[in-house]
Amino acid sequence: MCGIAGAIWTKPERAIELPVLERMTSALKHRGPDDQGLYQNGYRVRPPYDAQPGIALGHRRLSIIDLAGGHQPLANEDETVWVVFNGEIYNFVDLRRRLEGSGHKFRTDSDTETIVHLYEDEGPECFAHLAGMFSIAIWDSNRRRLVLGRDRLGKKPLVYRHEAGRLLFASELKSLLQVPGAPRDIDFSAIDEYLTYQYVPHPNTIFRGYKKLPPGHFAVWQDDELQVRPYWQPDFTAEHPCAEIEAVERVRELLNSAVKTRLRSDVPLGAFLSGGIDSSLIVALMQQQAGERVKTFTIGFPIKEYDESPYAERVAKHLGTDHQTLRVDPDAVRVLPQLAYHYDEPFGDSSAVPTWYVSQLTREHVTVALSGDGGDELFAGYPRYRAAALGGWFDRVPMIRSLFAANLWQSLPSSGRQKSRVRQFKRFASSLSLTPERRYLDWISIFNEARRGELYNEDFLAQLPNSDPAGFLLAAWKRTKGRDPISAASLTDLVTYLPCDLMTKVDIASMAHGLEIRAPFLDHRLVEFAAGLPVKFKHRNRRGKWLLKRAFGELLPNEVWQRPKMGFGVPLDHWFRNELRPLVRETLLDGQCTTQWFRREAISELIEDHEQRRFDHSARIWSLLMLELWLREWGGPQIPNLPAPTTSVTEAPSL
Template sequence: MCGITGGVWSDPAKAIDRAQLTRMTDALAHRGPDGRGEFLQEYHTREAYAHVPGVALGHRRLSIIDLAGGAQPMSTSDGELQLVFNGEIYNYQQLRHRLEGRGHKLQTSSDTETILLLYRDEGLEAFQHLNGMFAIALWDNRERRLVLVRDRLGKKPLVFRYEKERLLFASELKSLLTIANLPREVDPSSIDEFLTYQYVPQPRTILKGYSKLPPGYLAVWKEGRLSTQQYWNPDFTAEKSLAGAGSSPSTISEAAATAEIRELLSSAVQLRMQSDVPLGAFLSGGIDSSLIVALMQQHSTSPVKTFTIGFPMKDFDEREPAALVAKHLGTEHHLLEVTPQAAELLPSLAEHYDEPFADSSAIPTWYVSQLTKQHVTVALSGDGGDELFAGYARYRAVKLAGTIDRLGPIKSMLASKLWQLLPSSGRQKSRVRQWKRFTESLALPAARRYLDWISIFGETRRAALYHDDFLAQLARDPAEHLLAAWNRSKGRDDVTAATLADLLTYLPGDLMTKVDIASMAHGLEVRAPFLDVRVVEFAASLPLRLKLRGRVTKYLLRQAFGSLLPAAIWKRKKMGFGVPLDSWFRKELKSLTHDLLTGTSTQIHAWIRPEAIELLLREHDNRTFDHSARIWALVSLELWCRRWLAS
């Protein structure tokens, strides 16, 4: 796991010199505390009319595989290919054997060299063979092109800036912002999208002129032009066809699906246990992380090291179920009670999340990464299980709404404004308030309804926030991001469309960003077996009946792995990885929040009406409504402005 940065240019006036490359590289020192490397090729003319672009590649290394031989940038023996790479290729041993069979003599034991030689043989087709998490920058001196590649699910970040006669790239935006005189102009539509989703969706960033390479894409810069192409584009419209005894030929039997997921997930875990440094796992006591630990223990000859943090607030404390799993599996368990110091942590979050980011579970993720790094350098997680196997409660709501859609007059009654007259508590998660929000959206099409449920600020609330002149600058409908992903599952049921839309949007934009930034801030690598491409493609093809049956979520996982965990874990109600924001904003963080959001120096007032913010704070303080997620989003945006627009 590492940090990469650099650029390529065909105009000498836009060259990156050695000092600038060093600044760009060292801005990513937290991602790679074990080593650094640079490659710099000046723009020059090799022969008449043959200009060779200038190239800069920077790398910070977190050593995981081949500690002695895996330094980067890495080149082929003739120097014609140069590569920097962030991530891990889990099937590199199989690819290595393939390369040796073709006559290649590998000089290292690293996965990096495997990528180089595979590219030499197969060009841009090489990346389809990689099973892993990766962001790659490869300079091909023969073709005089720079190739950027990002993994299929967006586990590793890659941002870039394409301008006339130059392309810049980095693992994190902060690396590019070390370059003097680069503009820092906020994109108004990105603010609107951020306040919708709690993150800025790819391919855009918060700043105009800077982009994220989308998951499953590669980009090629050559002769001053940039082109992109999608190398991973699975057909989400098709369900798995694998008949068992008594099954129709168009469906997969439960027995066949159970056998296949056992094999695939076990293999995915085993591949991710390859490491030349100490390895462990996050353990929350939920189904997904517990299942990953159980499979790890099956493949380990010694107790797996597991890590849990707990809070002194019962509603947010998972120590008890985690301890139950650890005892059942015989792991070497480490736990830490944390009293979150949110005020002290906020500047660090703004520094490392160099785009506005409002998922408050970044706080516990930060603390568990900090604890885990004290003992190991690599940790496995359960990320992806909810999206792939319908684990979120909101998927049951999608299913219920689909049933109501077919009821005609009853739907009209449920969607009527009469339900909005019911009294309810100020708690956002009160059952009456949840029912109100559910019925408010029933009149909308399924995808728009789902967006309304998951939005931090719905369309009406956002419009009420903004100044008129800012509202006039908004050029995009935030719904386009979700709708494009939803439509990838055309012809399938709404629950499947919602799960796969989350896989393509929420997972890379929120969950993977949260884990990558929080873990890399502490020099920790986190691996997610559920996001093995084989598991993803198999799960995406499964019929809904094998994921959500009645009110039972993750049905197939329960059938396939039920005996591995205590019954109490399978029966346990899902708990989010959260913090008590509602209480903090009324108590510990009240004064700081009011100072940040209502002061004379508040920067977001350029876009957001102060009186709208004051209303949110007043309603929250008075317990009229729990606006904690919305307030957290505004605080995150303000802190980002103060850190990154003032520099």
């Protein structure tokens, strides 16, 4: 698990010299504290050869497999193909056998070298043969092209900036900002998207001119042209009926295999354990296969309704794991400046806080941990999928839908708590007049369209382009045409919320501590199988994950399968009314607030309503708080002069 950075250029004045390359790479030291490697070859014109673009590749390494031989950048035998790689390739042993059979010679035992030789055989189509999590850059000197690739579910990040005569790329935006003169012009449409989703969706970033490579895509730079294409785009419109026993056996086979392949490591390994179904099931399968007590880790809160640690501790005792719990109190938000720095963009998912701390705790004991991410999207675990199903029923009965959508329901009194039954009903009823996809967007939005309109001032509205943040989710929903409401919502989440929120949250928080996270549920073979399952195998009797219980029910106590989903939440509603009340007011309402695009009275009203318990606005306040802290961190001056490199450099071969 690592960090990568680099550039390719066709104009000498756009060159990335060694001091700049080291600065870009060193900005990712937290992702790879064990080793650093650089490769640089300047732009050259030597007739009768065609001009050779300049190339720079940088790598920071967290050693997991082949501790002695996995140094990068890594090349083929004649050094015409070079690679830098962040991630893990789980099927590299099988690929290696195939490649050796076709004549390739290996010098290391690393999965990285497999990528080099696979590219020699397959070109950019090599990514479709890889099973794992990755962001990869490949320099092909014979063809004078740079190829970038990202894994199917977006577990590993890859950002780039394509400008005249140069392409820059890196694992994180902060690396690209090390280039002298790198612009930091904020994209106002990205602010609009952030306040909608609590993240900036791909391919956009918070800065104009910088892009994220979408999951399941590769990009080819050649002759100053950049083409981005998908290599994995499963058909979500297709449902594949099968017998119940067949579905049970297949999910057992796939999930057991996914866990087994993710247990391979040359360093200590453990697991996140929340006490919910997904992480508990992964730990149970690990414990079956590991042959020793699995080390497990969880986070607890002093407020009972947010504290899953007792459930995690009961599961740990049941499974016999070596378990550690860390208690988190309101003082934990002292980490907010670090979050603003590490996330590079505004990021409004407050569960980044417990994810940060559980990563920190886990890294004190192990270098690799497995997680249960992906189970909710694949097997319909989120409570909002029940609302999607109910909305679908109302859509089939227009007269009843019209009655429930009437404004008279909004006059019902309700508590200020976001999860109160009456408030949930009122929100559901008010959205019934919308199309299913617009309705779903309205439910998951942090600030829906109406609330954003109330928040923005005239100056900000004038700068917004004529674009709709809804387009990101609507395009994903369109891919599920013909599927039932639960399948449509869960598959939409699989390609939007999961890569842009969950994978970003986990990757940044874990890599900030040099910890690798592996997610067995996101094995692409399991994802493809689950995507085609009929909804009856996922959701029955108003509960999700039916097939998981049918296949693995005996591995966990019945209370794990039966208890309501809590989510990895933070008691913000309580903290913002008590311990963190001064922080919120001082940050968002004082004269130093940099978010001058919003109506101060609208923010004040949100805070007042929350403090007086008229409404739980904690998610909205948190999103505004993180936006403000991000602006204070990243809205400063350009990067100053750079030091000389202090790391050994791989010399480029001469022509």
